[in-house]
Amino acid sequence: MSAPLRPPVQSARAASLVARLVLIALCCAPGAAANAAEATHPASAAPVATRPADAAVRNWNREAFERYESGDTARALVLFQRSARRGDASAQYNVAVIRLRDESRTPSLQQALALLRASATAGFSPAQYMLASMLETGREVRASQPEATAWYTRAAEQGHVDAQTSLATQYYLGRGIGQDFAAAARWYERAADGGDVGAQYLIASMYEKGLGVERDLRVALDWYSAAARNGDDVARAQARVIAEQLARERDS
Numbered sequence: 001m002s003a004p005l006r007p008p009v010q011s012a013r014a015a016s017l018v019a020r021l022v023l024i025a026l027c028c029a030p031g032a033a034a035n036a037a038e039a040t041h042p043a044s045a046a047p048v049a050t051r052p053a054d055a056a057v058r059n060w061n062r063e064a065f066e067r068y069e070s071g072d073t074a075r076a077l078v079l080f081q082r083s084a085r086r087g088d089a090s091a092q093y094n095v096a097v098i099r100l101r102d103e104s105r106t107p108s109l110q111q112a113l114a115l116l117r118a119s120a121t122a123g124f125s126p127a128q129y130m131l132a133s134m135l136e137t138g139r140e141v142r143a144s145q146p147e148a149t150a151w152y153t154r155a156a157e158q159g160h161v162d163a164q165t166s167l168a169t170q171y172y173l174g175r176g177i178g179q180d181f182a183a184a185a186r187w188y189e190r191a192a193d194g195g196d197v198g199a200q201y202l203i204a205s206m207y208e209k210g211l212g213v214e215r216d217l218r219v220a221l222d223w224y225s226a227a228a229r230n231g232d233d234v235a236r237a238q239a240r241v242i243a244e245q246l247a248r249e250r251d252s
Contacts, residue, residue: 181212
């Protein structure tokens with residue numbers, strides 16, 4: 001497999017923001033929503049190196065990614081397509097990304113979607129996440145929350161952190177699956193363990209309110225503090241509030 005290119009859609013942060021704003025309405029100080037929007041602004045996905053067993057595919061993919069990074073998209077596409085025809089899931093994904101970005105001279109939406117589904121079906125988690133995001137938002141495909149949730153689940157179970165956050169949000173809001181705060185909390189906590197700052201804030205909020213989990217202000221403080229260390233100013237302010245509340249409880 002090759003290193004996956006940055007996908008043209010990123011919905012996990014946007015989805016996380018939806019749930020976060022709901023929680024802010026429940027538990028945070030006035031004015032926090034504006035800061036929350038800034039803190040959960042969509043981030044770009046970083047390329048992930050992969051190493052296929054087939055030496056020829058490995059060489060094609062390495063050269064393709066180098067060509068793509070240098071701006072030679074046409075040559076990169078030719079090389080990725082060679083690997084894709086060999087059934088390499090990462091190359092299938094990369095061809096789909098180039099097509100969906102309209103970066104090729106002969107864009108083909110149907111080919112892009114077919115390759116994306118092939119890559120996702122083969123178990124490549126970035127493709128599963130990207131397909132889920134498209135199905136969630138209706139970008140280039142008919143929107144389907146149940147199908148989006150199913151693909152988020154497959155990617156999340158493989159450890160894809162953004163997919164875990166999005167799956168948690170699907171559970172939290174009851175989109176494509178029955179509303180289940182306990183399941184939302186489990187997936188937010190897994191994403192939080194993976195370093196997702198939005199998930200860290202959200203699971204902190206759920207522990208603070210006892211939503212889907214047993215209320216535990218110390219655990220809430222731990223997660224708010226983790227989000228604060230990752231640059232979340234709203235979480236930093238909320239951590240101070242929780243710390244002061246715990247101090248008052250100790251002193252009473």
